[in-house]
Amino acid sequence: MMACGLLVVGQLYATIPLTPWIQQRYGLDAPSAALAGSAFGFAYAISFLVCGPLSDRFGRGRVILAGMVALSLATLLAGAAPSFPALLAARALQGTVAATLPPAAVSLVVETLPEKRRPLGIAAMAFSFLASAPVAQLSVASVAGMGVPLVMFAAAPLILAAAALLAIVLGRAALRRPLAVAIQHAPSPAREPLIVACWIAAPMLMFAFVAFQAGVQALGDTLPLGTAALRLLSVPALAAGFLAVPLARRIGALATATSGFALTASGLLLAAFGGAPALGLGAVLATAGVGIGVTGLIATISARSATARRGLAVAVYTFTLFMGASLAPPLAPALASGGLSVLCAVPALVAASGAAVLVAARARFA
Structure with missing residues (x-):
């Protein structure tokens, strides 16, 4: 698969x-x-x-x-x-x-x-x-x-x-x-507040990540670290999603997703300080946060949706995630025009807002 x-x-x-x-x-x-x-x-x-x-x-x-x-x-x-x-x-x-x-x-x-x-x-x-x-x-x-x-x-x-x-x-x-009967009697995932919270938060995470990646491409040679090096550093960090497995067993899937959002925001804030070490480490942390956050979101939605409606629940999540990714490239050049600090700070704020949505939903409905 x-x-x-x-x-x-x-x-x-x-x-x-x-x-x-x-x-x-x-x-x-x-x-x-x-x-x-x-x-x-x-x-x-x-x-x-x-x-x-x-x-x-x-x-x-x-x-x-x-x-x-x-x-x-x-x-x-x-x-x-x-x-x-x-x-x-x-x-x-x-x-x-x-x-x-x-x-x-x-x-x-x-x-x-x-x-x-x-x-x-x-x-x-x-x-x-x-x-x-x-x-x-x-x-x-x-x-x-x-x-x-x-x-x-x-x-x-x-x-x-x-x-x-x-x-x-x-x-x-x-x-x-x-069975058609199972589908007809299954509750809609839209009635589950934590699933809705994941739908709302998902595009924030992907917007933050893609806006940073696209903005880095726009800044190009002005960065203290080359774009090719940043890509190479980020690829292995995607495997951090596997760390979500033991983490979810300890703190739960929704809290795991929240930690991924927080890690992405933290990595972007670190990258905003500039300098090759901060930028490189920040990019790695932000990418790792995306891997953990996405895994936590999928786990939460899958666990809380009825079997007969799980395809719909995951489909809406994937749609919102991709819409966040699609909105980022047109806005990234404007963020990059403000320099590395703006390019990192705004996506970090968006990712932190997604974490806040999950925290609020967990406190209210979990």
């Missing part, structure tokens, strides 16, 4: 290293060429609200496998696109069907693993979703000069092969359709 997460969610980021090739191939400027990523991202975010509930109605395994087969075909269409509008349409189709995986995958892991193993499974899935960004970009960068067709034609059979292997692993039991 982790491999599927890397392959499927990685398609969102696959065209970032291909932007120069797209510019040259279609005679576009950089913002226009970047629409190849935006077309996927917008469709991906909106489709969560539809694809998540599908797994509640038709079964987790069915939706995951159907989505991966459809994504393989859409990826072939993207590779064969004869024009830029056709590429945008294919990328939007990719984003639509890719949204079938995250909500259904998290729900399936929670429902399949023994109770003691569930936190580890959630951490593993959260890591695969977050790590898909650097892994996909690093994988594509080495062949970016050969263009979109090669990348897409190579990815399509990998996705299909992963779907076939997953079908073998799941077996018949996981492919059964859920």
Whole structure:
């Protein structure tokens, strides 16, 4: 399932290293060429609200496998696109069907693993979703000069092969359709205050992280530490989500999520002091906080939602998380114009506000 997460969610980021090739191939400027990523991202975010509930109605395994087969075909269409509008349409189709995986995958892991193993499974899935960004970009960068067709034609059979292997692993039991009666009588996740609090806080965490990353890119050579070095430092820190497993056993999933928000805010404040050591350590702490926070949020939502509505609960969470990430890039240059201190302080305040939402919800409803 982790491999599927890397392959499927990685398609969102696959065209970032291909932007120069797209510019040259279609005679576009950089913002226009970047629409190849935006077309996927917008469709991906909106489709969560539809694809998540599908797994509640038709079964987790069915939706995951159907989505991966459809994504393989859409990826072939993207590779064969004869024009830029056709590429945008294919990328939007990719984003639509890719949204079938995250909500259904998290729900399936929670429902399949023994109770003691569930936190580890959630951490593993959260890591695969977050790590898909650097892994996909690093994988594509080495062949970016050969263009979109090669990348897409190579990815399509990998996705299909992963779907076939997953079908073998799941077996018949996981492919059964859920009972309609269970769905009809399951309470809505919107009635659970702690789930709603997670939905509200999630975009704050992702906004803080992506705004910092995008702002660092905008500041570039003015930083005391290079952007490439900051990326390399941040990638291993994503694995900190696995630390959420023992932490959740000690203090609970919601408190674990809150600690992740607090760690992200603290790391960003440290980075605001400037200087290579502070910036590097701050970036690592902020990234580690995201890994812990995301894992804690997913664990909280999964534990508190009814089985028959878990796909919907995770889908809304993923939608809000991604919306926070989408709002950050347009605002990051404005924050970067105020210098490193502003770039770090504002996202830190946003992350701290998310922590405050979780603390207040826990005090009132837990």
